[in-house]
Amino acid sequence: MTETARTVLLRGGEIHTPADPFATAMVVTGDSVAWVGSEGAADSFADGVDEVVHLEGALVTPAFTDAHVHTTATGLALTGLDLTDADSLAEALARIRSHAAARPADTVLIGHGWDETRWPEQRPPSRAELDEAAGGRPLYLSRIDVHSAAVSTALTAAVAGLAGLPGHHPALPLAREAHHAVRTAAYNTLGPAQREEAQRASLARAAELGIGSVHECAGPDITGEADFLGLLALAAELPGPRVVGYWGEAVTSAKDAERIRRDLGAHGAAGDLCADGSLGSHTAHLREPYADAAHRGNGYLDAEEIAAHLAACTEAGIQGGFHAIGDAANEAVVAGAALAAQRVGLERLRALRHRVEHAEMLTPAAVEGFARYALTASVQPAFDALWGGGEGMYAERLGGARTAALNPYAALLRAGVPLALGSDAPVTPLDPWGGVRAAAFHRTPEHRVSVRAAFTAHTRGGWRAMGRDDAGVLVPGAPADYAVWTAGELVVQVPDERVANWSTDPRSGTPGLPELTPGSPLPRCLRTVVAGRTVYLAG
Template identity: 55%
Template sequence: MAITDGTIVWVGQDTVGRTLHPDAEVVELDGAFVAPAFVDAHVHATAAGLQLTGLDLTGCASLAECLDAVRAADGPLIWGHGWDETRWPEGRTPTRAELDEVAGGAVVYLSRIDVHSALASSALVDLAHGARTADGWSEDGPLSRDAHHHVRSVAQAAIPVERRRAAQRAFLRHAASRGVAAVHECAGPVISSADDLADLLAMTDGPQVVGYWGDVDPVDLPVHGLAGDLFVDGAIGSRTAALVAPYADRPDTSGALYRDAAAIAAHLVSCTEAGLQAGFHVIGDAGMAAVVDGFELAAAKVGAPALAARRHRLEHVEMITADQAARLGAFGVVASVQPMFDAEWGGPDGMYSQRLGTERGTRLNPFAQLASAGMLLAFGSDTPVTSLDPWAAVRAAVHHRTPGSGLSPRAAFTAHTRGGWRAAGVDDGITGTLQPGAPATYAVWEAGELVVAGSDSRVQRWSLDPRSGVPGLPSLEPGAALPVCLRTVLNGRTIFERD
């Protein structure tokens, strides 16, 4: 592969390439393979960076371990992420009194793994005026909904600017080390801040950042759209995703619907007329029903072709019927989805089934159904909700816990490469591939045996034709070692190189 000024200019046999480009700098790969770089279509850079540089609770196997981790943390502000009480033997979260006992008076904010609820120390609650009277308040347990937004905003404001920027830099370095050349930052007024997003967009020495602002009101920043985490509902783990029928393990609640069909339609119409990409966070089936109705109302106002031209996007899309997928596919909707959600919480014994019952809990994240309905798939991690590990995400999409819901390896890889570029409006037909004329955006991987076409039809191995978008496929079988990134290149510029 020959590259000039950041563009691929030739792909073919080695001897021909050396003849055509006799003065080229030659990089020998010694058995490593090259593939288009990944795009992560849904990240939260600062929160993920704070997890990388601070208190990571994802490894806590019990309530006691979580409290021990807080006790060992330093500083007037303790920001942690990743607890999941569904995996703890105690089966519950710490009380506020237990948290205060180990916090030693510090301001403590600990987000649940889905970031839709959090534990807060009394010192933080006392600073978050209005939290105690807001929807989602709990005297002794996790805070959700508006109460959670109150304490999170206060905790975010307490983060020193340099600590926040250091977290962003750490995240971007981490992303590049995983073969990721572009990320879609899903920011918003209840998630981060305009200053936070401005700092991230100003960082140019790592992966390309595509900014989204999850609000109905514009922000004075170069964002790609008013999309991302503009909430229609919440999350299943925190029991805030809006459901048609109550939660199986909490029959007293059906979650929270934050926007109805009329509000959804109004935002779609406004963005379509302004030439912007709109989008929403939606997970529960009641939330999805509101979204589909909202698209129908918007189409009646501006026309289906105008809607489809903007490629409006939906984040997560976990509970959806075949009919709803077909209707959204007709409107050109992008499904920004996270395969690791199924790997972490799917199946008959996972958190989804615990919250919803087995019948509903094993129907989530139907990637094959979305693709067959014509929805464009763009894969992401929603980090720090799940780890940023693109090859693991591709494997999770192939080996879906619900038979019939997974994708072929080729489709899964495409969703994590070209799909991300197309979701952000780059639809030239070549970006995200390895062919002449495409941007030289790729990663070099050290892996074991590459499997060529014909060796296993069940897994649908890829050929070694680089024009197909990827030159080979490592084993995606469960338990197999995944490739290790040696180098990540964005538009001909190396943004990561392993020592």
């Protein structure tokens, strides 16, 4: 019997499946789920399996899908210079010095996560400070939102024509095209060993957290082709997690779209194809000026350019999509989708499930447009947990009224807009249960969704976002991508605080999930399985 044909019986636990809310056992044959049911019925399989896994009360769920990840950057933060929890500029500079001393062989130093809004100095590092801390070496430090970066002189010197690009400043962090240029230079300088080390670390961390699939959001302005192709090649060699590659490059013809699929192995021309920037870097495109800056940010694509891209992708039969955060950017995406529907037909456009990353500032009209054109909203609830509320960065950038309208998950679901949850790691950490909790306990109560809806968006929603309706759920015939968790009492949670928790009603036929109230411990992953193969086993 070959490895892929092995049959495994899991028994004595709780199986989260719509097939049977009281299932306690599951059989996997090869890479697919073969059966789910009761403990008593499992006895009939016991003599014909290759392995029996005694769950001892553990919970089995579909493996998570993180629908927006930057794998190499996440791994570099995990293995090296991570400034996300630096409490001051002085501490950040000290970490840079220590990292530079510890990595003498690296051709370029790469770090992530600084956020001047959290520091007492209330300013980013200067070019001179970075030069001193890095010892004169090339240094690239992405801001926490990854839409601007602090860089050393040695790195800027390696980029011809940098001073003439939009977003350049001789002493301060770089944004827009200048940022894209230095980021590409930094990642192109990474040695193969340094890149693979980071990618392996990122995928290993995902597996430890019960993530079975990640959607890599790459592109010519993100990390470059070498990084993207290297990641897909590595993922093909490993048993998991799965890597679904998106390449954020604008196309104007079906031939160009097909090239991205054929030559790069991309699932779609989507992901971080930026219609605008970010709120933290003041580059998200707004209808009205920022509350703390006298401008409206940057729009990188207009409705006509968006329409051309969506029409070309639709003609080629591949998924397209964009990064859009500001209200003006999201309105441009909807307007572009309307134009594309006129050119290729509404049903053809809808069938591809083109996606929008982040989709944070949405008017009711934009939500209606997402539904009309079947645009998937690939969202990151941890953004709200980190920056939302009346005192957070969003309120500083936008003021209270606009902040309260951000990330309207409940309205999207009511309108029938598909949701796929992710982290945008390393912007926020890989943390799927934390993402589910953040969606269920959104800082704006009217935007909250049930834990079950958020969990579905973080499992089955990720598969649906790439056009697969047969996965992300534990039913016979589905891919055997699952995770095993420590679990206490399983409950049903809804966003209405008056009835926030109740034990599962046996008559409801609704399977429960671990309690995810604020402050409660998150489930711990015991095992992660992808296509029937164990990719993580807790020690």
